[in-house]
Amino acid sequence: MSVKVKFCGGVRTVTGSTHLIETSKSKVLIDCGLFQGKRDDYYQINSTFTFDPAKVNALIVSHAHIDHCGNIPNFTKQGFHNKIYTTEATADLCKIMLLDSAHIQEENIKFLNKINKRRRLPLRKPLYTTRDAEKSLDLFEGMAYNTKFQVTEDISCTFIDAGHILGSAIIVLNIKAQGEKEINLAYAVDLGRANMPLLKDPVFLPKGFLDYLIIESTYGGRLRGDIQYAEDDLSFYINRTVERGGKVIIPSFALGRSQEIIYYLSELMKGKKIPELPIYVDSPMAVNVTGVFKKHIECFDEEARVMFYHDESPFGIKNLHFTRSVEESKKINDDKSPMIIISASGMCEAGRILHHLKNNIEDEKNMVLIVGYMAKNTLGRRMVERHPRVKIFGVEYNLRAEVEVINAFSAHADKEDLINYVRKSDSSLKGVYIVHGDEDQSTSLLDSLVRRGYNAHMPQIDEEVELI
Ligand SMILES: [Zn+2]
Ligand SMILES: [Zn+2]
Structure with missing residues (x-):
């Protein structure tokens, strides 16, 4: 009897x-994330599974970021009908994320088909629809942290805290193999970092427990700055902008980063390090996600729980305004006094942030504050590179506002944290598999681990390895 892992995506x-664990008795999928890339690759890669979804016995999801859960409606559409296990907070967040993603799929196809119709090209169907997303939501089963549960006849699972975003988990599998043999495998993708606001720190497994580890490598070759400096930078840039009477525009992902930034802003205001400016969170999805944060206080660290207990929630400060309607969103633009606007999308490719940018980037008093990763060919990246003119909704604007970048807010473990995570489970590890990183980052982590004597491997796409 063998135990195999197939690295199907990421x-x-x-x-x-997307990773498939296969024993002679069961098939369990870990994560079912959306691949993001060029349009043709996007449809081809996301709609093709190299195994039969109908034959998979269970799906386990690490966290609610779309690159880990965003292809689930398509997976169920293609025949998967069993349970989807995840933490309770992730199950709640997936509802928001998958419905939003389905809406985006439908909108994108409408837009694309308009062009195809004009060019007499065949019309496309969305990767999945809102109805598909709704159907997949019925399969979710929220589980508690640190509680072992049976997934299939020979595989059981425990979620431990990954410290990455609300609800995120390191998936620990116990797999019964030949005779009395057992394998313990952990999936730390994505892995967070210690001392982040609100969240608990990532949990280490006891020495000698793990046989195999699958680990991310987003920052496999990089060190990012200390979170303390990020807070100082944030107050410095806000004060500078307020002094000249400008607005601070912060493009931010709706899940995770927006709530973190709100936390820091509320701390800076409480500590009188920045003036009590109005903060507008203009992103309907960020509003919904913040609601889930308020519901899952059990996921927070001690400090945050005390804060909530004393009614000092960072989401309750008086100058914080959540806007839902388009009218409310437009009103923000009519008000010319200093303020902070947090809005999605994080890379400035879609969403309400585009309206705020178009209305504000031509004024040198204002600041665009970048707090997340900006991929190549996005408007976010073009602003970071200070292109003098940028296109928004097809119209060119002069980029006169100041653009500043704070990198240290990343929710990912960096090179040092990743090596440290491997080192702590040390003596027992038979193999480490490096995934979830651009090739140079994965290679850098691979080299560091091999140099330290680990049996580390960087799989190819669709590679299958036999653990036992
Ligand atoms: Zn993530
Ligand atoms: Zn990820």
Whole structure:
């Protein structure tokens, strides 16, 4: 009897995490993420599974970021009908994320088909629809942290805290193999970092427990700055902008980063390090996600729980405004006084952030503050590179506003944290598999681990390895 892992997605790249564990008795999928890339690759890769979804016995999801859960509606559409296990908070967040993703799929196809119709090209269907997403939501089963549960006849699972975003988990599998033999395998993708606001720190497994580890490598070759400096930078840039009477525009992902930034802003205001400016969170999805944060206080660290207990929630400060309607969103633009606007999408490719940018980037008093990773060929990246003119909704604008970048807010473990995570489970490890990173980052982590004597491997896409 053998135990195999097939790396079906999210290797040598950061999106599309999908991995299949196969024993002679069961098939369990870990994550079912959306691959993001060029349009044709996007449809081809996301709609093709190299195994039969109908024959998979269970799906386990690490966290609610779209590169880990975004292809689930398509997976169920193609025949998967069993349970989807994840933490309770992730199950709640997936509802918002998958419905939003389905809406985006439908909108994108409408737009694309308009062009195809004009060019007399065949019309396309969305990768999945809102109805598909709704159907997949019925399969979710929220489980508690640190509680072992049976997934299939020979595989059981425990979720431990990954410290990456609300609800994120390191998936620990116990697999019964030949005779009395057992394998313990952990999937730390994505892995967070210690001392992040609100969240608990990533949990280490006891020495000698793990046989195999699958680990991410987004920052496999990089060190990012200390979170303390990020807070100082944030107050410095805000004060500078307020002094000249400008607005601070922060493009941010709706899940995770927006809530973190709100936390820091509320701390800076409480500590009187920045003036009590109005903060507008203008992103309907960020509003919904923040609601889930308020519901899952059990996931927070001690400090945050005390804060909530004393009614000092960072989401309750008086100058924080959540906007839902388009009218409310437009009103923000009519008000010319200093303020902070947090809006999605994070890379400035879609969403309400585009309206705020178009209305504000031509004024040198304002600041665009970049707090997340900006991929190549996005408007976010073009602003970071200070292109003098940028296109928004097809119209060119002069980029006169100041653009500043703070990198240290990343929710990912960096090179040092990743090596440290492997080192702590040390003596027992038979193999480490490096996934979820651009090739140079994965290679860098691979080299570091091999140099330290680990049996580390960087799989190819669709590679299958036999553990036992
Ligand atoms: Zn993530
Ligand atoms: Zn990820």
